[in-house]
Amino acid sequence: MxxxxxxxxxxxxxxxxxxxxxxxxxxxxxxxxxITQLDVxxxxxxxxxxxxxxxxxxxxxxxxxxxxxxxxxxKPGKRVLLVAGVHGDELNPVAAVQETMALLDPxxxxxxxxxLMGASPPSLQNITRTWMINDLGxxxxxxxxxxxxxxxxxxxxxxxxxxxxxxxKGNVDAAIDHHTGGTGTDFARFLFVxxxxxxxxxxxxxxxxxxxxxDPGYPGTLEYSLVKAGIPAVTTELGGARKFVPEMVKMGVDxxxxxxxxxxxISAPMRPTSADTDVFIGNDLESLRGAAGGFLTSLPPTAAxxxxxxxxxxxxxxxxxxxx
Numbered sequence: 001m002x003x004x005x006x007x008x009x010x011x012x013x014x015x016x017x018x019x020x021x022x023x024x025x026x027x028x029x030x031x032x033x034x035i036t037q038l039d040v041x042x043x044x045x046x047x048x049x050x051x052x053x054x055x056x057x058x059x060x061x062x063x064x065x066x067x068x069x070x071x072x073x074x075k076p077g078k079r080v081l082l083v084a085g086v087h088g089d090e091l092n093p094v095a096a097v098q099e100t101m102a103l104l105d106p107x108x109x110x111x112x113x114x115x116l117m118g119a120s121p122p123s124l125q126n127i128t129r130t131w132m133i134n135d136l137g138x139x140x141x142x143x144x145x146x147x148x149x150x151x152x153x154x155x156x157x158x159x160x161x162x163x164x165x166x167x168x169k170g171n172v173d174a175a176i177d178h179h180t181g182g183t184g185t186d187f188a189r190f191l192f193v194x195x196x197x198x199x200x201x202x203x204x205x206x207x208x209x210x211x212x213x214x215d216p217g218y219p220g221t222l223e224y225s226l227v228k229a230g231i232p233a234v235t236t237e238l239g240g241a242r243k244f245v246p247e248m249v250k251m252g253v254d255x256x257x258x259x260x261x262x263x264x265x266i267s268a269p270m271r272p273t274s275a276d277t278d279v280f281i282g283n284d285l286e287s288l289r290g291a292a293g294g295f296l297t298s299l300p301p302t303a304a305x306x307x308x309x310x311x312x313x314x315x316x317x318x319x320x321x322x323x324x
Contacts, residue, residue, distance in 0.1 A: 025054060029065060037166040038068070040114070046074040046107045053116075053167055056159040059134040064122065064159060068167070069115040071104040077111025078263035081168060081175040082256055084116070086144050086222060088123025088131075092238035092245055093178030096252025103257065104266070111265035114171065119143070119163065119222075120156075127242065129182045131156045144179075145220035148229070164225070174203065175233040176259060177222045178252055183241045185287075189251050190237035194224060195283065199232040205279070206262055207236065207255030208272040214283045 023037035029052045036054050043049050049072065052065040066085075082100060084093035094117055101115045118124050120143040123131050130140040133155045141156045149161030168175075181187040188211055193204040195214035204212050217224045226233035236255065239248035254271040261268055290296065 028052075032067075034065065035068075036162075038070070038114075038171055040070055040072060040079060040112050040171045043070060043072050045072050047072060048101070048104070048106055053163070055121075055162045056155050058155070066116060066121060066163070067118050069101050069117070071101060071106045071109065071113045071115075073106050073109025073111050073265065075110040077109075078265055079112040079114065079171055079173045080260060080263060080265060081114045081116065081172040083119055083175065083177045083222065085118040085124050086120055086177065087129045087142075087179060087182065087241075088120055088125065089127050089129050089183045089241040090178075090180040090238075091241070091243060092180050092248045093236070093252065094118070095244055095249045096178050096236075096238060096256065099249065099253050100256040103253075108267070109265055111260075111263060112171075113260065113265065114167075116163070116167070120159075129241075144222060147220055147222045147225035168226075168231075172226075172231055174199075174259065174263065175222075175226050175231055176203070176256060177226075177233060177235045178238060179235055180238050180248070181240050186240040187237035189239075189248070189277070192218075192223065192235040192237070194227045194233075197227045197232060200227055200234055203232055203259055203262070204234045205274045206258035206270075207234075207274060208251055208277045209236075209255075209274050209279050210277055212274065212279055212281045213285055214281060216283075 021042055022035055022039045025034045025036060027034040032050050032052050034052045034054050038051070038053065049070045051068045051070070053068050055064045055066060057063055082097045084097040097115045097117050101113065104113055120131055123129065123143060129142065131143050133139050133141060135154065141154070143156055143160070146157045146160045148164040149159065150157040151161050153161065189209045191204045191207055191209050191212045192215045193200045193212060194217050196217070221235065223233045223235040236252055238252050239245045257266070257268065258271055258273055260266045261270055
């Protein structure tokens with residue numbers, strides 16, 4: 001009888017380990033181990049870990065890989081996901097996540113930070129907002145309309161499904177998805193946040209933003225899929241595409257660090273928040289388009305010429321209101 005009990009216990013332990021474990025393929029890319037599943041619980045504490053996460057197959061039977069960093073604190077706590085590169089022409093987000101990860105000291109942390117810095121590899125390769133799939137000669141798909149993905153979907157949907165189920169699920173308590181405007185557009189310091197998620201709104205207010213939109217929820221976006229799964233999340237817009245703008249990167253870093261302070265992952269004074277920027281909140285969004293073609297130069301604000309950000313504030317619908 002004792003032998004049977006011991007055998008049953010050992011089988012249960014083996015089953016538990018098999019269900020919750022980081023899965024390594026045995027391959028490396030430039031010395032970085034390749035994984036197909038992440039479980040932050042089985043990573044060594046007080047260290048930063050680097051991985052290449054293998055996602056969907058390409059049309060020629062190879063794979064796409066997304067770089068991941070995990071800063072696991074010496075003590076358990078909240079687990080925060082920072083994402084960049086869902087759109088491949090958005091550079092400020094990549095710098096914001098990289099700079100945030102570089103500031104972290106896992107030895108002094110209580111909790112975990114996961115940095116996903118290249119969420120759409122082919123989009124980054126081609127510096128484009130879309131992901132081309134080989135369907136009837138080629139189709140362009142917006143990767144931020146495919147979350148949480150489909151296991152039996154097209155390449156982009158399967159890629160999103162794998163990240164959702166093999167990287168995010170069970171590892172994340174809150175998330176920040178960093179973006180910029182697409183090529184040919186620009187943004188002020190702006191955030192989207194789901195209007196029916198109070199905790200997500202708290203996170204949005206931790207960023208030194210000029211504008212925050214309470215959105216109705218956009219199906220297919222990473223932010224919305226996370227919130228619907230019970231994970232507070234926001235989407236930042238750090239200026240325009242295809243360039244590094246230090247002040248926009250700084251907004252992303254400041255907000256990231258404030259979120260980590262908010263959850264007790266790190267101990268530090270709060271950086272600037274929306275309370276320092278007299279943030280404007282709205283529930284509608286309108287675009288400003290030129291009446292004629294040509295090139296646009298954004299001039300610095302002067303007493304006689306309001307900033308582009310101020311002009312955008314004027315375009316927010318009348319239903320908008322200010323934070324108290």
